[in-house]
Amino acid sequence: MDIGFIGLGEMGVAMVQNMLKAGHTVRVWNRSPQRAEPLAAAGARVVSSPAEAFSGDAVFSMLADDAALRAVIDAQLLEHAPRGLIHVNMATISVALAEELAHAHALRGLHYVAAPVLGRPDVAAAGKLTIVAGGPAEAIDRVQPVFDVIGQKTWRIGSLPQQANVMKLAANFMLAAAVETLGEAASLVTGHGVAMQDFLDVITAGLFPGPVYQGYGKMIAERRYEPALFKARLGLKDVRLALAAADAVSTPLPVASVVRDSLIEAIAHGDGEKDFAVLGQVSARRAGR
Template sequence: MSTIAFVGLGVMGDPMARHLAGAGHDVVGFNRTPAKAEPLVEAGGRAAESVADAVRGADVVALMLPDTPDVETVLADVLDTAAPGTLIIDFSTIRPDAAADFAARAAERGMRMIDAPVSGGQAGAENAALSIMIGGEEAAVADARPLLEVVGKTVVHVGPAGAGQTVKAANQLIVAGNIALLAEAIRFLEAHGADLPAAVEVLGGGLAGSKVLEQKAPKMLSGDFGPGFRIDLHHKDMGIVSDAARAAGVVTPVGALVAQLVAATRAAGDGGLDHSALYRTIARLGGEDVR
């Protein structure tokens, strides 16, 4: 069993840390809001008062943070505190170039770092059914795999440092596009007076079926847009997609449109809602007074 420092106990990090504690690991959690460490403590973990306090003596450091600057800030404390040989697993979704740079910095200090962003949302985290795309050196990935398989159902090594983040960016592009089209389809069905639950059921049984339809259609039908995965975070992710595509000379015309829809949803004050709230923007564009 390993001693794991887990930094970032939000919607995703909290259940992941609890699963690791439940698997018998000694998990020491830190979050800027101390109360968020309470569920981990109840699950058998421990709470730390700082990043350095969590990391000191840990075999593995796991990060689940909102954005690239957050990872950079926390990583500075990790590199100053952790012992050589420590394995750092970054579950955050950040820029691919930054992930590769962070791995190189860790190597300079004698540590190993892999990027392991996840997909599956809150439900996937709660059910230990996440899809994890891993970038990093083969030996480090092999050492991390037993821990990753505690929190994930599909765990795949996709290439060198930064590759996991590249695949996650592609994932976020596909998910945002699917959500936008699902919102349009439901508005279309509503306009024609269709039985919406029945329509969603039959669509789910055909080629239009997807995890997005399965998980997000009920939120659109009920009007319950509590997160979940927040629009603010998907807006950040679409920025990563746009920047990485531009750097590679790749054209993403549909992605550019979806990025604008996500940005419009955020600008309308819905940034704290689940990304299924793209439905509200589609409704606004159709003339509905959405408040």
């Protein structure tokens, strides 16, 4: 396929590499052009404007947040895009913006697919992402071959793109809540002289298997929050988005409110670039330890 790709952060680069390996033609664009160089060496065609990427069979975007997206995907860009183009937005953005973009694309005869991913850069590099796709079924059908080279599984959520964003935000909220809870439990057990690793061994053997409790639990047990797999700053961004999405449908999320406060506290102590397992540190500090 002839694919445009906008946004070459760690995740974007890994996705493009897998697209190239699978034989797709990829026109790449990034605000800082040097990020594109290694991809050029691997066969990507580097273009000099988002508009040049916004063409072909489909264009994928993976930008940092709502602001970055608004700075690139504007009315003019959509106006000049070829009718029928499919835009697959893989970033974690607000539900409100996803809704707005779906509408703006439809008005101009473009297809908008929201396809946020679960998984970190190492998972992206291995082509093992979990993709949560929302939007018109025919559009998703057409890009499914591309999804198959960057992810191991695509979940189709519904015909409204923003529903995929809701799903992603809810998943990240659950992740954040689990890490906050682990941090609090660590403070409780260590306060009574029990080693956090012993506690982890017990709960991950039965109630809570899986990568979240084991991975973040270990970081908390060892009080080692670097290198960051998922930064506290980004965790806070997603919790804010989950709260906003919930607010939009008049739904209180009291646990998310607690996690938000804890993440703000982490940022206030200069820990925004650390892994968001640093929530364990927030809890320990509150207990004076």
